Amino acid sequence: MKPYYWESQHGNFGDDLNLWLWDFLLPGFRDAHPDTLLVGVGTVLNTALLPEEGRKLVIGSGYGYGTIPDMRDRERWDVRCVRGPLTAERAGVSPDMGIVDPAVMVAEMPEFKGLAKRHRKSFVPHWETALAGVWPAICERVGLHYIDPRGEARSVIREIAQSETVIAESMHGAILSDAFRVPWVAVSTSRSINSFKWNDWARTVGVRYAPRRIPVSTRAEAKLKGGRFWGMAFQGEQTASVGDPNSRIIGEDVLVAASNPRHTTLRVAAKHALALPSTFALWQASRDEPQLSSDSVLFDRKARFLAVLDGVRRDYF
Template identity: 65%
Template sequence: MTPFYWESDHGNFGDDLNLWLWDFLLPGFRDVHPDVLLVGVGTVLNRALLPAEGKKLVIGSGFGYGALPDTSDRSVWDIRAVRGPRTAEKLGIDPALGIIDPAVMVAEMPEFRDLPKTGRTIFVPHWESTIGSIWPTVCQTVGVTYVDPRGEAKAVIKAIAQSQLVIAESMHAAILADAFRVPWVAVTTSEEINGFKWADWAETVEVAYRPRHVPVSSRNEAMHKGARFWGVRFENKWRAEEDPNKRGGDSLVMTRAEPRQSAVRTMAKQVLAAPSALALWQASKAAPQLSDDAVLARRKERFLEVIAGVRRDYL
């Protein structure tokens, strides 16, 4: 059995955790059924992503980009669970199969248990918000720790587990925070953020997706996203060359080298990022969200029943 996940050139911890999570949940799965593709964590139920040939075992994946694959042939598609009820509805399957995002099970792994708390408030942006932005500088201004979602997955997850509050533009930052019982605040910097997939997960743990708006941090970030910066709407000049349907600073985890800039230019950028800094500071003081312990426990129990069924049928 081969695990499938969206592998990007830049890295994204929410996708990269597929590399080791399934070895914990299904030990030995790689040694059986070489013809079966295990479709796990991620918004990967997409016709442009998944191969048409070969059997697919779906455990917790979600829809959110592009066009759905034709899953009507049950000899090819073994759908045991999807991320949430909205994905289940799109697929036309039993809503009860919209259980939860499998990433919550990371909190059950021994290496992530009983980690010491740092007391930090952290900000984990969507990976696209790292391009052309100055979020590390903005975070430093307001006393928030910046965590780059492109960093090594286990390092990012430990930073989330050890924090006291997570400001999350990355959906998996909120999912992991909730799994580790760390309060979180959802934010969004542009219309690029996919509200469907957020709501898909949020409904499983009975919370509402109500993101706070935080303005983009720089003109370059606005140009990349086609967003507004200081009242000016920029066209999407640097849209990632990756087809979106294929998902379609001072960093605690990772930094990217940037050209040296004059002190005056750096100061000017910081001044222009003042609205971003204010909104991020306000987010750090906002009332956070956290699902109910019992609700999360029930969902995880149902997911473990699915895992037990997969073990029984495949291992």
């Protein structure tokens, strides 16, 4: 069995954790049923992403983009559970199968238990926001620890667990915060942030997705997301297909913003001045009342997910 996940060309910890999470949840799965693809963490129930051929075992995946596959053929699809009730509805399966995002189980791994707190408040942007913005500098100005979602997944998760509060634009930033019992605040810099998948997860643990809007921090970021920057509107750098985020065209100015080119003092000052609305909005968000799912609800969802894993072990091992 081989794990399937969407791989961002720039890196995204919420998808990359598939590389090792399933070895913890289903030890030995790689040696069983080589013809089966394990479809796990991520918004990957999408015909533009999943290969047509082969048998697929779906455990906790979500829908959110493009066209959802027809999963009625039981010879090709074994759907054990999906991320939440919204995905279950789109997939045409029982609402009871919308259990939770499997990433919550990362908190059960011994290597992440008992970590000391190191960061009072942290900000985890969406990977696109990290790619094109000047958020590390903004975080430094408002006293937040910046966590780059493009980093190595274990390191990113450790930083989340070691925070006392998290401001999350990344959905998995919020999911992992909630799993580690770290209160979190949702924010959004763009209409392209997928509220469907956020609400899909939020309903499973009884929290509310009502993000505070944060302006984009650079012209490059506005151009990438199809937003506005100081009154100027931009169309998003998109191809005709919305199925695979890797198909998005990334302009040269975005790459320049991400690669940290040599700046003059004047240029740095100008960028900081232009980012003042973003700075103030993020500072306000850091002072919002954070939320957290109840211990009992999260425990129940984990128990239901573990029951699904028990069924998979019986049938596949």
